[in-house]
Amino acid sequence: MLDKTFDPAAVEPRLYQLWEREGAFAANPASAARPFTIMIPPPNVTGSLHIGHALTMSVQDTLIRWRRMQGRDALWQPGTDHAGIATQMVVERLLATQGLDRREMGREAFLKHVWEWKAQSGGSITRQLRRLGASLDWPRERFTMDEGLSKAVIQVFVTLHREGLLYRDRRLVNWDPVFQTAISDLEVESREVKGSLWHLRYPVEGEPGRFLVVATTRPETMLGDTAVAVHPEDDRYKDLVGRHVILPLVGRRIPVVADPYSDPEKGTGAVKITPAHDFNDFEVGRRHNLAMPSVLDADAKVILAEIAAGLSADGGDPDFVRALEGVDRFEARKRIVARLQELELVEKIEPHTHAVPHGDRSGVPIEPRLTMQWYVDAKTLAQPAIRAVETGQTVFVPRQWENTFFAWMRDIQPWCVSRQLWWGHQIPAWYAPDGEVFVAHSEAEAAEAARRKFGREVTLVRDPDVLDTWFSSALWPFSTLGWPEKTPELAKYYPGDVLVTGFDIIFFWVARMMMMGLHFMQDVPFRTVYIHGLVRDEKGQKMSKSKGNVMDPLELIDAFGADAMRFTIASLCGPGRDVKLGRKRVEDNRAFVTKIWNAARFLEMNGISAPQGFDPSKVETPLARWILDGANRAIAECTAALEAYRFDEYAAAGYRFVWGSYCDWFIEFAKPVLNGPDGAEKTEVKGVAGHVFGTILRLLHPVMPYVTEELWHLFGFGPEGSLIRTAWPEAVPVPEAEAARVELDWVVSLVSEVRGARSEMNVPPSVTVPLLLQGASAATLARADAWSEAIRRLARATEVRMLGGPPPKGVAQVVVGETTVMLPLADVIDLAAERARLAKARGAAETDAKKIAAKLANPDFVARAKEEVVEENRERLAAAEAEIARLDAALARIAG
């Protein structure tokens, strides 16, 4: 006997182990089956499973299980990402608690710590993925820094370099002063900051008492100013162009240049130019051949080396400036402003709110810094990727995300890929003492190249920098399959079928996989990109620790089971929508899991299990035909929904069929048969009950793997194998399905109408009365007779028969099709209430009829609307009018 309720905590680990033991998740490159590939977006090794993972992984698992059941050779490729900055940060913090500092211990020792840490806690995310039920092909698990993937990274780096698509350049980068590394544009986020706009007076050379006033939000960078720019058309400053001003404090002469970058509307229209600390100024500096002295170091502290020579007491204050050496940028700002105020060189200070770029991980303002870095020529690599989406080789779902993709790709900037970190793929570049660079697969290869170049042995030093984490992630779709080796996996599983991810990493990851995949594999990395929303709380707010609204998927699984959580996620996963997840919803959906469980208990109680030799195409009872027809439709709906990535519709279709058809009606209709005598009918009903239950388990397995697999085994389905490897259901031809549908639909409406009338009349369930049919056709009478037992049970009737003679006094009446059904309830009901009820029904029918009649009275409608629409309206009008007539008759009977 099945337990009273399903116990996920006991069942889930057992089944997961069973699947793993059976090798149920394994792809088979040797099989002839058509592949279906999903590459997991590799979670950070530092990570633990959060609700966003639960969403994306549930979706992927649903897809992979479904396709696997369809007979595809499904590969869901697992793995994790080394996550450069994030991991280094975590380990550094850990070491700090032990009083250790990476700089003191050195690179090698630090990396040893990171690897140790990874060995200890790196597996937690993969253990947590198992709890979700994720059917990943674990033996194929990869790590972005394992040997094979590192080889791929070097191969790509060297190749791109040889092709001129990867190069070193000295230009401004986004510098994160906390992590002391360059970061890419994507790792920078704008934050609104309330600051000030300082208007500074720069004395005009040779014209004592005249000042050129510049407005700035960053007075501390003035030390590095090498010009002031004004707009060529700006009459206010025309006479100053070509002349010089004296940079206060520093005492350096700097030119006034005319440059269209200067906006007369902004600030004072004159803008100080600090080429080494501002992206726009850098461009201006290039155009005017300006010097580009850096005045802030890697810590964002003042450094004077590059301007020391220009310090002058004539118009400057060298002692003050020298004292700034090593001072933090914000402290320097305060001091410089204070000093300029003393010198009466501050015209005014306005409050000013503006967007300031911050490091997305460090949270501090980034500092544009002039450094030598490695860049990928993204512009060139982007072109084939853009074309691939334009031509539909890769399709985004929902489609609108293609616009986002195009917008970014068409304006893509060089990708800075070097990072001044230790944890990551060290750049395969070696420098000779003269600075000559040798990019090679190995030190030996670099040394060989150097020997050829110099004609002798030279000492090479490897570039200490590592690559952006996304550089290796970009290769994920092929590096995990063994590239650059020509493996059977690579041949079979590339390109992948679908990539599932959130819109937040379209740029970071999707775009870059497209670029690298097309360049190195000459084909897109995936045919479809399914973009889902973000998980938010039930009020639609982003989940965050500070708001305290974070939901822990593992806690939800503990509380309600993985199936309930997965089903909830699927049901909320509509197109282009964020997923607003509340704890209550998961709890509600646990009821659905329980509903399935209880249906199973009912079957068990009636001795129903997996039917042997049951042939759905040969059933004879209308009940069997009807439920099989319903199952066919559910199969079609679920399949279509999954094909369209409509997880919400898939969940809804499954729910509707199980709860609304199988449980609410089929089981109820089956009860009289099951309680009745043994025979052909009973055998068939038991058979179809078991058969359709099996269909339900198969249909729901992709989203609710555990409860379905458990019941599959308990009911003896598929003795040869687990549900996970069972075929996805397909529609079977059902004989005379239409007739069965008409018949059962009639019974359902009869029962519903009678229940409605009884309920509205407040007839207690304990009161049972005969149902007297008036005006029933022969077919209806036959149905009433055939289904009398079910009708009696469901509509609380003593009998169902033709009204013989005049109607009794005090009846409640309902109209079902051509028949008026009378319930003799003289003692129980209030006649006035019954009259009101009938009048209301008549009113509804009349409103309906009037609307349709008006439409049909419009000659334009009849002339221009489609023929079948007109015809349909005529039929509806006739039906409404007939119903009004019957209700009128019913009212007349009561009046009399």
Add this chain to the structure above:
RNA sequence: GGGCGCUUAGCUCAGCGGUAGAGCGCCUGUCUUACACACAGGAUGUCGCAGGUUCGAUCCCUGCAGCGCCCACCA
């Protein structure tokens, strides 16, 4: 500043050219031998606003408003 999306029942959302739907919540009954994580019944909407196209608009077009997001922006 540029772009995208959303606005439908109290809540969360489907629908997107021809009778406004679901789940939850609410109200009324019921422990009816699978299930109270349940059963039965009921109420609830000028489908954001204003125009237009159409025989017909929640659905298509235009404008407006509100909300959300992405990109750009340190004068």
